Amino acid sequence: MYRRHTIGVIVPAYNEGGRIGDVLATMPDFVDRIYAVDDRSTDDTWEIIQSYAATSTRATAESAAVDASQSGGERIHASLPDGGAVVGSEIVPIRHAENQGAGGALRTGYVHARDDGVDIAVTMDADGQMDPDQLPKLLDPIVDGDADYTKGNRLADRPSRREMPPFRLFGNWLLTQLTKIASGYWRLQDPQNGYTAISHEALSAIDIESLPDDHDYPNDLLVRLNVAGMRVADVSMPAVYDDEESTIRYSTFVPATSITLLRGFCRRMWARFAADRLHPAVLCYAAGIAALIGAASIAVVGGANAISGDPSVREPIAAAFAFLAGAGFLLVAMRVDARDNAGLGVRR
Incomplete structure (x- = not known):
């Protein structure tokens, strides 16, 4: 013992x-x-x-x-x-x-x-x-x-x-x-x-x-x-x-x-969503991931237009904005997540 x-x-x-x-x-x-x-x-x-x-x-x-x-x-x-x-x-x-x-x-x-x-x-x-x-x-x-x-x-x-x-x-x-x-x-x-x-x-x-x-x-x-x-x-x-x-x-x-x-x-x-459907970390993670997926989709459309001979600055600007928004949401989500879980991480 x-x-x-x-x-x-x-x-x-x-x-x-x-x-x-x-x-x-x-x-x-x-x-x-x-x-x-x-x-x-x-x-x-x-x-x-x-x-x-x-x-x-x-x-x-x-x-x-x-x-x-x-x-x-x-x-x-x-x-x-x-x-x-x-x-x-x-x-x-x-x-x-x-x-x-x-x-x-x-x-x-x-x-x-x-x-x-x-x-x-x-x-x-x-x-x-x-x-x-x-x-x-x-x-x-x-x-x-x-x-x-x-x-x-x-x-x-x-x-x-x-x-x-x-x-x-x-x-x-x-x-x-x-x-x-x-x-x-x-x-x-x-x-x-x-x-x-x-x-x-x-x-x-x-x-x-x-x-x-x-x-x-x-x-x-x-x-x-x-x-x-x-x-x-x-x-x-x-x-x-x-x-x-x-x-x-x-x-x-x-x-x-x-x-x-x-x-x-x-x-x-999901465990957090089930406990609190408006938990800020869950919402920010979801918004950040959605924005990054949107940025990738816009970039693909812009690339296809450029290849077809119809280039435009709208898609690159929109993709960059969506990417920055997504990164911002994810950073906020991580910060909130770390704050909420601080009590579960023990320093020795």
């Missing part, structure tokens, strides 16, 4: 046989339960997880191998007490019957942690990039009652940013800006950071079973948290880069994440 709170750590893994052993072995003693989710690896990841689970402090028949189906697998029947009876970390090995992706593996761990009733569920990748000694920094804001969800932030200071490869740094910055708009958490950075913690209340308040399968799951999760009114804290957290290879396939990640962000933004706006 950590400050009278039970802690469950979810470790999703796919072909991490060379690293997952170190992650499991260096887990802090205050962690009560480790959900090691093998996403149908083709190397010896599953055998290593089983080996560590067999020697974990409280390994029992109920924490033996669980073959998880696409629906999330069997529920662990052992309940986690809210007292100090748990000694050491129990490793719960879970294996998917089929590969479900990074989000799918995390979803399975979340469902088990929620159903077992752990107070705080942590996610920690199996590639060794996340320092277990930093875990209290994620837990404290939740334990103190300041936040419902915390996440690592590798962009908080210059030394941490220098550790990140330039290509990842630029992509992370761009994705940060888009995720701010979609999620409403305007203070957050590094949205793809997989080192997170979530309270049992927040985990129970969102539809975790419908979390996306791929690497766009953090963006979708943030939208769900905002709609549920949960407070999110960014925690400065260094990352360790070694010779590991990213499992992200950008040919599928970029379009999938773009769709997730757009869908999440629309879901969040």
